[in-house]
Amino acid sequence: MMSESDRRQITQAQVAKDFDDVAGDYEDKINAALSFGGREHAFYIDVKREHILRLARDHFTDIGSIDVLDLGCGLGAYHAGLEGKFGELHGIDVSAYSVELAARRHPFVRYATFDGERLPYADGEFSLAFTVCVMHHVPPPQWAAFVAEMRRVIKPGGLALVFEHNPYNPATQYIVKTCEIDKDAVLLRPGRLRRLFARAGFDDVHTRTIISVPPAGPFLTGLDSLLGHLPFGAQYYLSARKPS
Template sequence: MNRSIGFSGLGIDMFARGKAADMLELLQDQLSIPAAESVCLDIGCGIGVVHPFVVPDVEHLAGVDVSEAAIEIASAANEDVEYRVQHDESLPFDSESFDFCSTACVMHHVPPDQWPGFVAEAWRVTRPGGLFAVYEHNPVNPMTRWAVWRCPFDHDAVLLRAGEVRKLLRNQGFEIVKTRYLFFVPIDRSWARRFDRLLRWLPLGAQYVVCARRPAGGCSAGVQDPA
């Protein structure tokens, strides 16, 4: 990944810090409980590069990935995070277990016909009133498309626009609470991140986040109410 974005002069640590800061802001602004009391899940966590920047500010953080090797690396690096391996299409957690679920640059690796099932599993493990945040590469940004093209493990990537993510979440029953764009300035400085915040409304950032809430009542629009 660092090689694929090397032309920018940046590394994945900057993107990890930026996404962690955005996640914590969503927790503080959109969740009904304090962030320090929240139970969070990172779906498709990889080697857990975001986790050191999140775990000090939440009650509990869990990560799940289909790669056993990635989970081994993440576990060795982050002793305070609960990690599990996902062996099939179901997340290895009980229903309604988490206040905040997130997935960062994962959905573009999921075959498009499996996107609804992916979102349905996030719905299942999110508590009513909880949040699900999808971070993705922005296909409108030409530098993002170049980085994806250069990355060996992105050869099968199908990039999603923010509007597609919103539609998938709404179809499942989520209520959209926030869409914003991230990483406009390719400089790893605090002033650059402050400048990024001013442009979050502009759909040209290298990545974006769509954050949605599972309503406190009712059932999923994607499944039949058993009653």
């Protein structure tokens, strides 16, 4: 994990190359970093996917009719469990090799690559855009532009969701420091992320922590939800609405 000043020297092209290089054994590297916690990456993917679906259902009358973008989709880890949930599901990433592998696994998703700056979509193309543990890999000078592009491609009244590592959680700090994939990461504090989205022109900007306890089963899931207003969760999500 880098300091923000050091991370400013990293370019999106370097990020793309780094993820091209690790795409083939990405899951193995993530699982190795998570091994001390006793659960594999798939467990945490399931947790966040359920949050995406819950938040979408809370915001939209019929999620089956909306077009959705996974921004920074990587290998499409969340996509298998989203098949048939939305009108169209799109995924985009700077890593061409990751997108190639994702497309082989999930033919129902419309994939694309981009340069990390301008998204190849029209203004207001998606009702929902989500990005999961991506922004800490974006060079800090480009955070504001990343959020602005996310806003541009969302329809008026649409929803943005961001999931990030919680820098206040000691276990998360340990995992990030010991994971090769996160060697260039700069973690974003929830308050800073909220300000980025508010300044970009989003409304109803909220953050909430998750995975304060492993949400396995109804009781622990309910407990994790109750603890969401406290800063203890391993990760957190931001939700924000583009004004109508």
